[in-house]
Amino acid sequence: NTTNGFADEGKGYSITLTAGEMQAAEIVVYVVDQTATKVWLDKVLVIETYGNAAAQHAMDLDDAVRGGMTALPNAAADAAGGLPISDVGGLDLDTLLGTTSVPTTLQNTTIATLASQTSFTLTAGSADDNAYIGCLIIIEDSITATQKAVGLCSAYTGSSKTVVLIKDPGVFTMAVGDTVDVIAASVAKAVWTQIIETGLDARQSVQLMGSAMAGKLAGAATNTVTIAAMDNAGTNRITATVDSAGNRTSVVVNPST
Structure with a gap:
């Protein structure tokens, strides 16, 4: 039994638990009406705390962002920094789910030097020879970001970071400073590197x-x-x-x- 009994508040009842009774992470209070004719149905009250009377779990239902739960991001869902949602226009999960099969970007860098429209060096890249053979090479114009060309790497020299394309993509004239994305094509590469003879x-x-x-x-x-x-x-x-x-x-x- 609890130390204190219920107090009539006019339109309801209250009970005050002692500090000792609140020394638990989860307190369960059973309310059993033992009168011959029950005034109310038996109830169960569950109180969640952080282990003591002064640390009851806070829940602010007036907080429209996260209901007072500080472990959640302090931002509205679908907003910057907030929880992702799935809807037609809100992107986030829809975008992520739609791109889970997108090949991995192995390197994002720029053209350091340009020998021709099929051969150039990277500002940053793998030191291993042949590391990018078979990979897609996406070149983005440094001035007009909407201008992009796609090539296929046929040779790569790690010491000089030289990329050789199978052929000129022929979309625009590539130049030093253009952005380069090296895209892994693991499945295609695995096929092309199978020994035939x-x-x-x-x-x-x-x-x-x-x-x-x-x-x-x-x-x-x-x-x-x-x-x-x-x-x-x-x-x-x-x-x-x-x-x-x-x-x-x-x-x-x-x-x-």
Whole structure:
């Protein structure tokens, strides 16, 4: 039984618990009407505290932001710093849920030096060779942010942070200072780096097929035939030694690494 009984407040009753009775994180008060004819139904009161009489959990129902609960952000839901919500126009969770499958940005940096529209160095980047091969390279114009170009990295040198694109995106003229995002394409990269033949992955195999089908041919009337890279006459991808009947007796391939 409690030390104090109920006091009639006119339109209700109150009870004062002693400090000793309040020494708990959770106090449960059972109200049982023991009269022959019950005046009220039995009740259970639960009081949550931080362990003592002076530390009852505060709840301010007039606080429209967080109801007095200080562990919550002191900002309205969907506002800056507030809890995220899910609705059509409020973004937050809708945006996050819609972008959970977006590939990871490996590096956000700028163009430090520019050799051509397919080769440039990064201001910041991985020190490992080939780290970005197969990754998407998104270039944003430093003056007009809405101008963006997308390329595919075919080679990367870690010591100089040099990126080589498979081809010029051809959207706008890239320049020093343009923003560069290196986007991980883990699934695509895993496919392209699968070994197809001994020492040759899928990407290199496609290079050699392109060379064989569309590369410039030289030495066809001799015993040594060379076939250039597709759309790059300056790089020989295939060198073959042939006999008098034109049969290949040895073949040396030169795919990019």
